[in-house]
Structure formats: C-alpha cells, structure tokens
Amino acid sequence: MSGTADADVVVVGAGLVGAACALRLAAAGREVVLLDAQAPGQGASFGNAGHIATEQIFPLASAEVIRASWRYLLAADSPLRLRAAYLLPLLPWLARFVWAARPAAFARGVAALMALQQTALGDLAELMAHASIGGLLHHDGYLRVWETPAGEAAARAQASRLQVYGVNCAPVETCMLRRAAPGLSTRIAGAIQYPDTAHVDDPLAVCRGFVGALLRAGGSVLQQRVRAVQPGRHGPVMLQLESGQTLRCRQVLVCAGAWSRPLLAGLGHAVPLDTERGYHITVPWPDADGTPAALLRPLQVPVASTERNVIMTPMAMGLRMTGTVEFGGLSLAPDPRRYALLRQQLAALLPGSSSANATSWMGFRPSLPDHLPVLGRSPLHQNVFFAFGHQHLGLTLCAVTARLMADLMQGHAPQLDLSAYRVDRF
Numbered sequence: 001m002s003g004t005a006d007a008d009v010v011v012v013g014a015g016l017v018g019a020a021c022a023l024r025l026a027a028a029g030r031e032v033v034l035l036d037a038q039a040p041g042q043g044a045s046f047g048n049a050g051h052i053a054t055e056q057i058f059p060l061a062s063a064e065v066i067r068a069s070w071r072y073l074l075a076a077d078s079p080l081r082l083r084a085a086y087l088l089p090l091l092p093w094l095a096r097f098v099w100a101a102r103p104a105a106f107a108r109g110v111a112a113l114m115a116l117q118q119t120a121l122g123d124l125a126e127l128m129a130h131a132s133i134g135g136l137l138h139h140d141g142y143l144r145v146w147e148t149p150a151g152e153a154a155a156r157a158q159a160s161r162l163q164v165y166g167v168n169c170a171p172v173e174t175c176m177l178r179r180a181a182p183g184l185s186t187r188i189a190g191a192i193q194y195p196d197t198a199h200v201d202d203p204l205a206v207c208r209g210f211v212g213a214l215l216r217a218g219g220s221v222l223q224q225r226v227r228a229v230q231p232g233r234h235g236p237v238m239l240q241l242e243s244g245q246t247l248r249c250r251q252v253l254v255c256a257g258a259w260s261r262p263l264l265a266g267l268g269h270a271v272p273l274d275t276e277r278g279y280h281i282t283v284p285w286p287d288a289d290g291t292p293a294a295l296l297r298p299l300q301v302p303v304a305s306t307e308r309n310v311i312m313t314p315m316a317m318g319l320r321m322t323g324t325v326e327f328g329g330l331s332l333a334p335d336p337r338r339y340a341l342l343r344q345q346l347a348a349l350l351p352g353s354s355s356a357n358a359t360s361w362m363g364f365r366p367s368l369p370d371h372l373p374v375l376g377r378s379p380l381h382q383n384v385f386f387a388f389g390h391q392h393l394g395l396t397l398c399a400v401t402a403r404l405m406a407d408l409m410q411g412h413a414p415q416l417d418l419s420a421y422r423v424d425r426f
C-alpha cells in the first residue's frame with residue numbers, strides 16, 4: 001500500500017460486476033475495499049433472470065431490432081418501450097444506437113461480444129467455485145419456445161443466424177419439451193434448445209457469495225455513496241464520500257452500473273450511458289401438499305417465449321419471469337402496467353399457476369448505445385479503471401470482466417485486446 005493512501009484498491013459498486021472484480025483482485029493478493037451506497041447486490045444485480053446467456057452475441061443495436069420495434073416503441077404493452085416523458089433526454093442515445101446498428105459496426109460488436117462470451121461461463125463457474133457457491137450454478141441450457149407459425153419462423157431464423165457463429169442449438173422433440181417443462185401450456189408448439197447456456201438459483205445469492213469470499217480473503221465492504229472521484233496527479237486517487245470523508249487509494253475501479261455516468265463526468269469522460277429498465281415478477285413455489293407435480297416444478301430449465309419476449313427461470317425462491325425493455329431513465333417510477341403484463345404472460349404460458357403471491361421488482365440495466373461494456377483504464381488518469389455498461393449480460397459477463405480487469409490492474413496484459421471496450425470510443 002502507498003504511504004499516503006488509506007486503501008490499496010477501492011471498487012465502487014457492489015453489484016455482480018464490482019463484487020466479482022473485488023474478489024478477483026483480492027484473490028490476486030490486493031487489499032480491496034468494496035464501496036456501495038446500499039447493501040451489496042441491490043442494483044440491477046438483485047433481480048435479473050439468472051440466465052447465463054452465452055448465446056447472446058448479437059448487440060441489440062441492430063438493423064433487425066430497429067425495423068421490428070420503432071413502430072410500437074411508445075405503446076404501453078410493447079416489449080421495447082419508450083416512456084414519452086423520457087423521449088427528449090434519450091434522443092442522443094437513440095441516435096448513437098441507430099449509428100451502432102450499421103452493418104460494419106454491428107459486425108464489430110458481434111466480434112467484441114463473442115470474445116467475452118468465449119470464456120464467460122468457464123470464468124463464472126471458476127469464480128463461483130472459488131467463492132464456495134458452485135452449487136448455485138446449473139449447466140442445463142435453456143429452451144426457446146413458440147406458439148405460432150410466425151414465432152416458429154422467428155425462432156428458427158434466429159437459431160440459424162447464431163449457428164453461423166458456432167452457437168450450439170437444436171430443435172427439441174415434443175416429449176423432451178414436456179419432460180423439461182411439464183407445466184407449459186399446450187399452446188406451445190415447439191422449442192429450440194440452447195444446451196451450452198446455464199442458470200443460477202438466485203443472482204443476489206451469487207453477489208453475496210462473492211462478497212462473503214472477499215471478506216474471507218481479507219477485503220472489506222463499506223456502505224458509502226461516492227460523490228466524486230478525484231485523481232491526484234502523482235499521488236493517490238481521492239474519493240469524496242457523501243459522509244464528507246475522503247478516502248485515498250492507489251487505484252480505483254468504477255463499477256457503478258447505470259449510475260456510473262456522473263462519476264465519469266467528474267473525471268473528464270462523457271459517456272452516453274443510459275438505462276434499459278427491466279421488470280420481474282417472482283412467484284413463490286407452491287406448498288407441496290396437494291399440488292399437482294406439473295405445478296410444483298413446472299419448469300426444470302429456463303424457458304423463453306419468442307412471441308411474448310419473456311423468460312421464466314426456476315430459482316431457489318420460486319419461478320421468476322422477467323422481460324421487456326423500458327427507456328425511462330433513473331428517476332421515473334415503475335409502470336404498474338408492466339407487472340400486469342408479466343402476470344398475463346405467466347397465466348398464458350403456465351396455465352394453473354397463480355401470481356397472487358408474486359413479488360415484483362424493476363431494475364436498471366446499464367446500457368451504452370453500442371451494447372458493449374466499458375472495460376479498461378482511463379486514458380486520462382492512470383490509476384483509474386472502469387467496468388460498467390454490461391446491459392443485459394452483467395451476470396453472464398461479470399467473471400470474465402473480473403479476470404480481465406484484475407490482470408490489467410495488476411500490470412499484466414489481459415488475455416483480450418480491450419480496445420473495443422474503451423471508454424473514449426464514442
């Protein structure tokens with residue numbers, strides 16, 4: 001530790017990304033302080049779908065998504081929705097999104113996502129085992145189902161496009177579908193299985209598991225909001241905390257998810273970070289007494305509906321349904337109609353299930369317009385590092401991110417060229 005610093009490394013943000021990075025750094029022998037304004041895992045990492053989505057190699061910024069969604073962007077029940085009150089603030093982000101969907105930019109985005117996805121599941125399995133929470137991870141794939149001929153055509157077209165890039169997937173026999181998902185509606189006409197994906201029992205438990213392992217490795221956790229990061233020219237980085245205190249450290253890693261932008265602005269970096277809000281409902285498992293087997297455990301693996309744009313994941317605490325993207329910034333209240341929509345989708349996909357006791361939640365996916373995260377060192381301040389903007393893939397990519405960032409911060413060459421993810425690419 002430097003003579004004038006209070007801490008060796010401070011990681012700002014104890015979501016999945018920050019917690020994974022903090023643990024990896026501690027495992028490399030660094031003295032780590034993990035800072036968060038809230039308890040660990042209360043941001044986007046709290047309520048995600050738990051899907052290790054290694055098949056997702058196409059950035060959302062694509063000509064296909066723009067063609068399919070612009071007409072219904074303002075409709076209340078649209079899977080991709082823009083809140084009218086947020087139209088003006090979002091315009092610059094939308095313009096960059098459209099720009100990032102050009103064929104050449106999209107192709108670069110696919111290559112950059114594939115590079116991360118290559119080892120994402122292996123890195124996650126290794127880090128979870130290191131944290132003694134390997135039992136929360138299930139290597140059991142997921143099913144993409146359809147109800148209509150149009151849905152079938154869309155699911156098959158998507159599978160064919162992914163297969164070109166080596167993604168493993170295959171149609172599923174009806175009997176296997178009924179075994180894997182006995183509670184599914186008989187309206188489901190078919191499915192494609194993606195066997196190389198995985199899911200976790202509870203994303204919050206994963207985040208807490210990383211933090212627990214960090215503490216056992218000698219790291220510490222502080223509940224404090226960081227108001228500003230001020231790099232010293234030659235000395236330590238200063239963190240101004242909401243409490244009025246100043247914390248000095250040798251290196252800082254900003255992992256503040258959808259809230260990273262103001263911290264970066266103070267450092268001289270203007271990043272077009274916004275949020276894609278997502279909703280979930282979680283239905284507790286029914287009591288075993290008298291409940292038909294198909295409803296006790298209606299799904300063995302995650303199931304995504306092509307037409308309804310939702311995914312259902314069997315978790316430790318119950319069945320979670322997540323879905324939809326809503327552009328509405330960080331301060332508008334959740335729209336209760338989105339929860340009602342999820343309840344309707346659940347009733348249609350799993351008839352016989354009841355969402356009466358469901359809990360509901362909204363979270364803020366941190367998204368840059370080209371749908372790549374920011375990973376790397378600040379080009380302006382050599383002791384300042386960034387890892388944020390993991391959009392729909394923060395659980396999937398947290399451990400590969402952690403390995404790359406720990407290598408970089410230790411002065412080792414990361415296994416990947418990080419230029420595609422640099423902070424000044426916009």
Ligand SMILES: Cc1cc2nc3c(=O)[nH]c(=O)nc-3n(C[C@H](O)[C@H](O)[C@H](O)COP(=O)(O)OP(=O)(O)OC[C@H]3O[C@@H](n4cnc5c(N)ncnc54)[C@H](O)[C@@H]3O)c2cc1C
Nearest residue numbers: 013015017037043044045049051226257278393394395396
């Ligand atoms: C509905 C939904 C479903 C999803 N499903 C999946 C999925 O199946 N698979 C997948 O891989 N990903 C999924 N995601 C995305 C994933 O959840 C996110 O990408 C991931 O949680 C981002 O993690 P993070 O650590 O970057 O951010 P967060 O979890 O949001 O953590 C950021 C933390 O920084 C803290 N913070 C912010 N500002 C400050 C400050 N100034 N000072 C101190 N602390 C600060 C916050 O309190 C917060 O705890 C989903 C997201 C949503 C919303």
